[in-house]
Amino acid sequence: MWERSLVLSAPGKVILHGEHAVVHGKVRSLLPPVEGLRSGSPAPDAASALRTRSDFDESKSPSVEQLHTLKEFAGIAAGASAPESLATLAFLYMCLAISAKYGDVPNVDILVWSELPTGAGLGSSAAYAVCLAAALLTACRAISCPLKEGESTARWTEEELTLINSWAFQGERVIHGNPSGVDNAVGTWGMYVGKEVSLVTSRVPMLRILLTNTKVPRSTKVLVAGVKEKILKFPAIMNPVLDSIDAISQECQSVLEAMPANPSPEYYPVLEELFDINQHHLNVIGVGHPSLDMLCRVTASHGLHSKLTGAGGGGCGITLLRPGLEAEGYDATKRDLCACGFECWETNIGAPGVTLHSSSSLNAEVLHALSES
Numbered sequence: 146m147w148e149r150s151l152v153l154s155a156p157g158k159v160i161l162h163g164e165h166a167v168v169h170g171k172v173r174s175l176l177p178p179v180e181g182l183r184s185g186s187p188a189p190d191a192a193s194a195l196r197t198r199s200d201f202d203e204s205k206s207p208s209v210e211q212l213h214t215l216k217e218f219a220g221i222a223a224g225a226s227a228p229e230s231l232a233t234l235a236f237l238y239m240c241l242a243i244s245a246k247y248g249d250v251p252n253v254d255i256l257v258w259s260e261l262p263t264g265a266g267l268g269s270s271a272a273y274a275v276c277l278a279a280a281l282l283t284a285c286r287a288i289s290c291p292l293k294e295g296e297s298t299a300r301w302t303e304e305e306l307t308l309i310n311s312w313a314f315q316g317e318r319v320i321h322g323n324p325s326g327v328d329n330a331v332g333t334w335g336m337y338v339g340k341e342v343s344l345v346t347s348r349v350p351m352l353r354i355l356l357t358n359t360k361v362p363r364s365t366k367v368l369v370a371g372v373k374e375k376i377l378k379f380p381a382i383m384n385p386v387l388d389s390i391d392a393i394s395q396e397c398q399s400v401l402e403a404m405p406a407n408p409s410p411e412y413y414p415v416l417e418e419l420f421d422i423n424q425h426h427l428n429v430i431g432v433g434h435p436s437l438d439m440l441c442r443v444t445a446s447h448g449l450h451s452k453l454t455g456a457g458g459g460g461c462g463i464t465l466l467r468p469g470l471e472a473e474g475y476d477a478t479k480r481d482l483c484a485c486g487f488e489c490w491e492t493n494i495g496a497p498g499v500t501l502h503s504s505s506s507l508n509a510e511v512l513h514a515l516s517e518s
C-alpha cells in the first residue's frame with residue numbers, strides 16, 4: 146500500500162491560432178497556460194489498479210487490441226466517447242502500461258479535481274493525462290518524489306519531466322485518438338516552445354483575452370477524426386485550408402513580435418482580421434457550431450472579434466480585447482454573452498507545468514473535495 150498522499154496539478158492552455166492544423170504538422174500559437182479558471186466537480190475515483198504484464202512502452206501507441214481488451218474489462222462499449230469512458234480507459238491503460246514497464250503500481254486511491262471545464266477546448270484531457278502519468282510514475286518509483294519536508298511545491302528533473310510527458314502523450318492518445326502532443330507538453334512544462342508551437346510569452350505584448358464557454362459539450366476525439374475524414378475525402382480542398390491556418394499562425398506571431406510591450410490600438414485590426422479569417426477556416430474544416438457563431442455575432446455587435454479555441458464543435462471561444470476598450474463596452478459584451486447562457490472570464494495566464502503540492506498548501510475547495518472522498 147502506498148502510504149503517502151500525492152497531490153499534483155497541471156495547467157490547461159489557450160490556443161490563439163493553429164488548432165487542428167497542428168495535428169497535421171503545422172505551427173500553432175499558444176498563450177501561456179491557464180490556471181485556476183473556476184471550480185468543477187471531482188471525477189469518479191478509481192479504487193484499484195490493474196497489474197497484468199504485457200508489451201508496453203512510453204514510445205508505443207496503445208494498440209487497438211490493448212484498448213479492446215481494456216474496454217471489455219471495464220465494460221465500455223466499442224465506440225464509446227463519453228467523458229467517464231475515455232477517462233477510465235486512459236487511467237487503465239496508463240496504470241497497466243506503467244506497471245508492466247516499471248513494476249507494480251501499488252494499490253492507490255485516485256481523486257481527480259478539475260478547475261478547468263472538461264471538454265471545452267482548454268486542454269483538460271492533457272492536464273488529466275499529465276497528472277496521472279506523474280502520479281503513477283511516482284507511486285511505482287520510476288521517478289523520484291521531489292517534495293521535501295517543509296516545502297509547499299516541487300517539480301521533477303528535466304529527465305523525469307520528459308518521461309512524464311511521454312506517458313501523458315500515450316494517455317492523450319487513448320482520449321483523443323490522434324493528438325498533436327502539444328497540450329501534454331504544455332501540461333508538463335508550462336511554458337513550452339517546440340518546433341510545432343510558438344508561444345506568446347512576456348517577450349511579446351500581453352494580450353487581453355476574454356474566454357467564453359458556450360457550455361456546448363463536445364469531444365476532441367470525434368472532432369479530430371472528422372477533420373481527418375474531410376481531408377481524406379477532399380484533399381485538394383482541405384489541405385490548402387490547413388496551409389492557410391498555418392500561415393495565419395505565422396503571420397500572427399510576426400505581428401506580435403513587432404508589437405511594443407504596451408501596443409497602441411493600431412496593431413489590433415490585423416490581429417482581429419486574422420481571428421475572423423481563422424474562424425471561417427475552422428468552419429470550413431467542420432469544427433464550427435451554431436453556439437460559436439452566436440458568440441462571434443454577439444461580440445461583433447460590440448465591435449469585437451472572436452474565434453473558437455481548442456477543438457471547437459462548442460466548448461470555448463476567445464475574444465480579443467483591444468486596449469482602450471471602455472469598461473462599459475466590456476461589461477455590455479459580457480452581459481450579452483451571459484444572456485445566451487454562456488460563461489465568460491478573463492484569462493489568468495502564466496501557470497507552471499506539472500507540480501507536486503504539499504497537503505498543507507491546498508486551498509479550501511480542494512481540501513473539501515478530498516475530505517468528501
Ligand SMILES: Nc1ncnc2c1ncn2[C@@H]1O[C@H](COP(=O)(O)OP(=O)(O)O)[C@@H](O)[C@H]1O
Nearest residue numbers: 188228231232259264265266267268269270365
Ligand atoms: N478532471 C477530469 N476527470 C476525468 N476525466 C477528465 C478530466 N478532465 C478531462 N478528462 C478527460 O478528458 C476528456 C475531455 O478531453 P477533450 O475532449 O480533449 O477536451 P479538453 O481537453 O478540451 O477539455 C473527458 O472526456 C475526460 O475523458
Ligand SMILES: C[C@@](O)(CCOP(=O)(O)O)CC(=O)O
Nearest residue numbers: 165266267268324325455456
Ligand atoms: C484540435 C487540437 O489541435 C487541440 C485540441 O485541444 P482540446 O482538447 O480541445 O483542448 C488537437 C491537438 O492538438 O491534439
Ligand SMILES: [Mg+2]
Nearest residue numbers: 268270271365
Ligand atoms: Mg483535449
